[in-house]
Amino acid sequence: MADTDIKKGLAGVVADETAISKVNPETNSLLYRGYPVQELAATQPFEAVAYLLWHGELPTEEQLAGFRAEERKHRALSPVVKDAIDRLPLDTHPMDEVRTAVSVIGAIETAGTGNVLDAVGTPEENLQRSLQLFAVLPAIVSYGQRRRRGEALVESRDDLDYAANFLWLTFGEEADPVVVDAFNRSMILYAEHSFNASTFTARVITSTLSDLYSAVVGAIGALKGPLHGGANEAVMHIFDEIGSADNVVEWLDAALAEKRKIMGFGHRVYKRGDSRVPTMKAALDTLVAHYDRPEVAELYTKLEDEFVSRKGIYPNLDYPSGPAYNLIGYDTLTFTPLFIAARITGWTAHILEQQASNALIRPLSAYNGADERHIEGYVPDTAALDVQERPEEAAG
Numbered sequence: 069m070a071d072t073d074i075k076k077g078l079a080g081v082v083a084d085e086t087a088i089s090k091v092n093p094e095t096n097s098l099l100y101r102g103y104p105v106q107e108l109a110a111t112q113p114f115e116a117v118a119y120l121l122w123h124g125e126l127p128t129e130e131q132l133a134g135f136r137a138e139e140r141k142h143r144a145l146s147p148v149v150k151d152a153i154d155r156l157p158l159d160t161h162p163m164d165e166v167r168t169a170v171s172v173i174g175a176i177e178t179a180g181t182g183n184v185l186d187a188v189g190t191p192e193e194n195l196q197r198s199l200q201l202f203a204v205l206p207a208i209v210s211y212g213q214r215r216r217r218g219e220a221l222v223e224s225r226d227d228l229d230y231a232a233n234f235l236w237l238t239f240g241e242e243a244d245p246v247v248v249d250a251f252n253r254s255m256i257l258y259a260e261h262s263f264n265a266s267t268f269t270a271r272v273i274t275s276t277l278s279d280l281y282s283a284v285v286g287a288i289g290a291l292k293g294p295l296h297g298g299a300n301e302a303v304m305h306i307f308d309e310i311g312s313a314d315n316v317v318e319w320l321d322a323a324l325a326e327k328r329k330i331m332g333f334g335h336r337v338y339k340r341g342d343s344r345v346p347t348m349k350a351a352l353d354t355l356v357a358h359y360d361r362p363e364v365a366e367l368y369t370k371l372e373d374e375f376v377s378r379k380g381i382y383p384n385l386d387y388p389s390g391p392a393y394n395l396i397g398y399d400t401l402t403f404t405p406l407f408i409a410a411r412i413t414g415w416t417a418h419i420l421e422q423q424a425s426n427a428l429i430r431p432l433s434a435y436n437g438a439d440e441r442h443i444e445g446y447v448p449d450t451a452a453l454d455v456q457e458r459p460e461e462a463a464g
């Protein structure tokens with residue numbers, strides 16, 4: 069196969085159709101089921117966006133109330149899952165902790181299905197499994213942070229909606245509406261982004277007719293990497309390293325001289341700015357004002373200005389979301405698990421879509437290894453080398 073046929077990193081390859089979201093780098097826009105993500109972030113609770121991604125339409129008031137009631141039913145961490153988390157070392161990376169918890173849930177939920185064919189489940193079962201994971205992930209992520217801080221599990225509050233309850237679970241106190249709003253917006257912005265690496269991983273696993281939990285566990289593994297979801301954590305490490313706006317120029321000179329990648333900048337699809345950044349930056353600004361931390365905004369702006377003017381590479385969503393989560397009080401290691409809690413909606417929407425119109429995802433590769441060679445003294449079984457004809461070819 070000629071080199072020109074290879075699409076390294078599948079760059080530019082259109083692997084399938086999707087009705088879930090549309091990324092248009094030319095117009096710098098991102099649509100979920102046709103709605104601009106900025107409009108959704110400004111007007112909707114995250115539950116309505118989850119509903120939209122799964123069902124294709126925003127819920128009516130009645131549908132939203134029903135959906136919220138169902139979500140509330142599945143918020144609690146089961147004793148088995150809590151015990152599984154408690155058995156992990158305290159310095160387990162939170163991404164590994166969440167991956168393990170989802171794997172345990174999957175093993176329990178698919179237990180008794182008999183054989184691999186039954187474990188796949190019906191579309192209705194998989195929609196319900198999606199909702200259950202969406203509902204319980206805030207408890208998993210929040211408990212992880214509390215456990216590392218030596219704090220006890222906090223139980224959900226049925227009078228609080230998803231975003232407010234998430235913050236309650238993490239901090240054990242009711243969050244200010246400004247904070248709830250910024251957090252809700254971040255969840256919506258992180259919910260879905262077409263065939264990104266983790267979503268594609270979920271679709272690849274689904275395409276083998278494996279179950280939804282296996283697909284989500286695989287997606288979490290893909291999301292962990294710093295070239296993908298891990299970037300929001302990595303941005304905060306960079307902010308900590310730099311310290312203040314005054315140090316940006318010196319730090320950036322050294323980082324670029326070492327050819328370091330500056331986390332939170334650049335994107336495989338967007339080359340002229342990430343459509344989600346202005347909305348998240350506005351949410352960050354409200355948090356900066358709320359917590360009275362202008363130095364965070366100064367460092368943010370200085371690094372952005374310096375990096376963009378030198379490299380012409382723009383920030384992605386992880387750049388504003390990292391410092392935003394830090395201001396809210398999340399530990400840096402919890403940032404990417406927050407991304408999981410949001411992206412579970414997009415992943416599962418894609419899993420359902422893949423299941424509804426499946427084709428095994430199995431690309432080709434161009435071999436560039438050693439020429440054919442043989443084990444000395446081995447006498448091949450010539451029958452094994454026979455090329456088999458397919459019956460229809462033989463017939464026709």
Ligand SMILES: CC(C)(COP(=O)(O)OP(=O)(O)OC[C@H]1O[C@@H](n2cnc3c(N)ncnc32)[C@H](O)[C@@H]1OP(=O)(O)O)[C@@H](O)C(=O)NCCC(=O)NCCS
Pocket residue numbers: 294295296297299328329330331332333334335336337379381384385386
């Ligand atoms: C996201 C990312 C992987 C996209 O990568 P890509 O489309 O494969 O583009 P490349 O990595 O090939 O980058 C193209 C060029 O820009 C440079 N570049 C891209 N992002 C960069 C960054 N954040 N810092 C420094 N240089 C960067 C590359 O070094 C490369 O330069 P070269 O042509 O001189 O080798 C890349 O921009 C990156 O690593 N960003 C940092 C991690 C991050 O924030 N990820 C979250 C994505 S939402």
